[in-house]
Amino acid sequence: MKSSILVTGGAGYIGSHTAVSLAKAGFRVVLLDNFSNSDFQAVQGVRSLINAEVPFYEVDCRDTDGLFDVFRIEKEKGHVIKGVIHFAALKSVGESVENPELYKDNNILGTERLLEVMRAFDVENLVFSSSCTVYGEPEVVPVDENAPFLEAESPYGFTKQACERLIVNHLTRNPKFNAVILRYFNPIGAHPSAVIGESPRGVPNNLIPYLCQSVAGIRGALHVFGTDYPTPDGSCIRDYLHVMDLAEAHVAALEFLFKDKLRDKDTGWRAYNLGTGKGASVLEVIQAFEKVTGLEVPYSIAERREGDVVAIWANASRAKDELGWQTKRSLEEALNDSWRWQKKRPDSQ
Numbered sequence: 001m002k003s004s005i006l007v008t009g010g011a012g013y014i015g016s017h018t019a020v021s022l023a024k025a026g027f028r029v030v031l032l033d034n035f036s037n038s039d040f041q042a043v044q045g046v047r048s049l050i051n052a053e054v055p056f057y058e059v060d061c062r063d064t065d066g067l068f069d070v071f072r073i074e075k076e077k078g079h080v081i082k083g084v085i086h087f088a089a090l091k092s093v094g095e096s097v098e099n100p101e102l103y104k105d106n107n108i109l110g111t112e113r114l115l116e117v118m119r120a121f122d123v124e125n126l127v128f129s130s131s132c133t134v135y136g137e138p139e140v141v142p143v144d145e146n147a148p149f150l151e152a153e154s155p156y157g158f159t160k161q162a163c164e165r166l167i168v169n170h171l172t173r174n175p176k177f178n179a180v181i182l183r184y185f186n187p188i189g190a191h192p193s194a195v196i197g198e199s200p201r202g203v204p205n206n207l208i209p210y211l212c213q214s215v216a217g218i219r220g221a222l223h224v225f226g227t228d229y230p231t232p233d234g235s236c237i238r239d240y241l242h243v244m245d246l247a248e249a250h251v252a253a254l255e256f257l258f259k260d261k262l263r264d265k266d267t268g269w270r271a272y273n274l275g276t277g278k279g280a281s282v283l284e285v286i287q288a289f290e291k292v293t294g295l296e297v298p299y300s301i302a303e304r305r306e307g308d309v310v311a312i313w314a315n316a317s318r319a320k321d322e323l324g325w326q327t328k329r330s331l332e333e334a335l336n337d338s339w340r341w342q343k344k345r346p347d348s349q
């Protein structure tokens with residue numbers, strides 16, 4: 001078995017799928033979460049898919065002592081943690097506008113404390129969950145990693161920019177430290193087994209969970225937020241990638257770190273866009289869902305949503321060239337997997 005990897009936010013949507021891919025690649029995974037946006041079912045799901053011991057710690061990343069205990073206990077068990085994938089964060093753009101202090105505290109302080117504890121245990125490898133939101137409304141699309149950080153569209157976006165800067169600063173003081181920053185575009189879909197998937201609490205903010213719940217009859221019609229944008233059909237454009245492709249990117253990033261590839265680059269850190277390289281509009285997503293499932297999506301055209309970026313999709317060629325990663329699954333496959341998961345969820349009708 002390869003090294004032990006701590007997955008913060010491991011009960012969450014992307015963390016749980018990544019844990020499964022890591023285990024498949026031979027890593028030993030240790031999960032940590034405070035269940036602020038998830039529950040124990042996801043941990044059970046991961047355990048059943050991995051079919052092996054998966055330690056879980058209910059700890060908040062802002063709790064230095066709690067974090068310290070995780071690294072210590074694992075070490076005492078003979079499993080020195082060699083790397084961390086840091087997913088744990090709050091991610092609702094709307095909630096961050098209402099409560100920016102909570103987002104700063106949870107996301108920035110959580111990252112700061114984690115970095116301190118990693119230093120105390122000489123853990124040198126970090127993969128960080130960032131977002132395309134760091135680019136703000138980009139001037140050029142597809143956007144590549146050299147695009148500047150424009151003004152964040154939300155306090156959530158600000159926390160991602162701030163955490164990236166924190167990590168780079170941490171590196172200047174800790175020369176042995178290495179970090180890969182992954183800037184995700186829009187992950188959708190679920191594990192094909194439908195044992196794990198996306199389980200947002202309350203009314204979903206994101207397009208695909210809302211769409212699925214709408215088709216399942218749990219919510220009213222989907223509101224398409226604006227069809228008067230300067231795009232071919234007037235609705236916003238995003239780069240939707242399958243969460244299993246995204247999970248596999250984390251395996252590629254860790255392998256890259258463990259092969260010491262960053263040292264050749266002389267900076268100790270590198271950022272990668274993770275997307276398909278293709279944009280799809282909200283109306284195109286609805287059409288693709290209807291085609292692949294044969295079901296009708298009830299929807300109506302609504303006002304624009306505040307803070308929405310008009311159009312963004314990735315230039316992901318750096319990840320292909322340097323990590324050897326690219327997406328393999330189609331939009332249709334992702335939508336089909338989202339729907340399969342929705343049908344199996346306890347709250348589905």
Ligand code: NAD
Binds near residue numbers: 014034036037061
């Ligand atoms: P998620 O909410 O499903 O998972 C995040 C997990 O972190 C949750 O289980 C939550 O309970 C936990 N958590 C939050 N704060 C914590 C804390 N202080 N201590 C311990 N656990 C904590 O979200 P996700 O979609 O899996 O996102 C994972 C990461 O990817 C986040 O950092 C998010 O900002 C980033 N990201 C997500 C998207 C997306 O569209 N899903 C896009 C870009 C970036």
Ligand code: UD1
Binds near residue numbers: 092131305
């Ligand atoms: C946003 C953030 C992203 C963050 C993610 C997690 C931006 C650019 N991106 O993604 O960084 O990590 O949230 O929460 O801020 N839509 C509808 N009706 C709905 C829901 C969404 O029409 O009910 C539309 C939106 O207007 C958007 C698209 O669907 O055009 C995707 O929205 P969503 O799934 O919320 O993701 P982003 O806003 O792109």
